[in-house]
Amino acid sequence: MNKMFTAVVGLLLCTGLLHLQADDAKKTEKADEGSTKILADFNQPAPNNVEGNFGAFTPSETEQVYVCMESIDDVVKHGSSGSSMRLVYNVNKGGAYNGFWMKLGPADSGNNFDASHYKKLSFWIKGDDKAGLPNKFKVELKGDPGTPIAKKYVGELTGDWKKVEVPLEDFAAQGVDLTKLNEFCVVFEQRAVSPATTGAIYIDDVLLEK
Numbered sequence: 519m520n521k522m523f524t525a526v527v528g529l530l531l532c533t534g535l536l537h538l539q540a541d542d543a544k545k546t547e548k549a550d551e552g553s554t555k556i557l558a559d560f561n562q563p564a565p566n567n568v569e570g571n572f573g574a575f576t577p578s579e580t581e582q583v584y585v586c587m588e589s590i591d592d593v594v595k596h597g598s599s600g601s602s603m604r605l606v607y608n609v610n611k612g613g614a615y616n617g618f619w620m621k622l623g624p625a626d627s628g629n630n631f632d633a634s635h636y637k638k639l640s641f642w643i644k645g646d647d648k649a650g651l652p653n654k655f656k657v658e659l660k661g662d663p664g665t666p667i668a669k670k671y672v673g674e675l676t677g678d679w680k681k682v683e684v685p686l687e688d689f690a691a692q693g694v695d696l697t698k699l700n701e702f703c704v705v706f707e708q709r710a711v712s713p714a715t716t717g718a719i720y721i722d723d724v725l726l727e728k
C-alpha cells in the first residue's frame with residue numbers, strides 16, 4: 519500500500535514538474551514573441567543577438583584607401599552601458615562605395631529569418647561631426663543571394679543620437695520576402711554621402727518592433 523502511495527505521489531510530482539516545465543517553455547516562447555526583437559546591440563564582438571556574423575566590406579579586396587572600417591566603440595554608445603558600432607568610410611573617388619554587412623542568423627546564407635510578425639525596423643544612429651557626417655546613407659534588407667534587395671536612404675544625421683524607424687512594409691513593397699531575410703547592410707555611396715565623402719557614423723540597437 520505504502521509503495522503504491524509513494525508511486526502515485528511520485529507520478530503526481532513528476533506530472534506537476536512536467537507541467538511547470540511546459541509552462542516555463544511557453545513563457546520563454548512568449549517573451550521571444552514580445553513586442554521588440556534585438557537584432558544587434560553591439561555590446562560585444564560578433565556574433566550579434568541573432569547569432570549573425572558582421573563586418574565592414576569594400577567591393578575590391580585590394581583597395582587600401584577607399585574602404586569602410588568597423589570597430590566596437592565602448593565610449594560612444596546608445597544607452598548607459600555597452601558599446602556601439604563605429605563605421606568609418608572613405609568614398610572620395612567617383613563611383614566609390616563600401617559599408618557594413620550583418621547576417622540575420624548563424625549561416626552565410628539560408629538563414630530564412632522571419633520578420634513578418636513585426637511592423638518596423640528601427641535603429642539608433644549618430645554622426646561623428648569631427649570625422650564628417652554623410653548627407654545620406656543606404657540601409658538594405660536582403661534575402662539569400664539572387665533575391666530582391668530592399669533599400670531605404672537615411673539622412674539628417676547630427677552629432678546626437680537619433681532613432682530611425684522604417685516600416686517593414688516599405689521593404690516588402692520592394693519585393694523582399696520578410697519571412698526569409700538573411701542580411702542587413704549599411705552602404706556608403708559617393709553620391710549619397712556627398713559632400714562628406716569621408717566620415718564616420720555610430721549605429722546601435724538594431725531592432726524589430728511591433
Ligand SMILES: [Ca+2]
Nearest residue numbers: 559560600601
Ligand atoms: Ca549597444
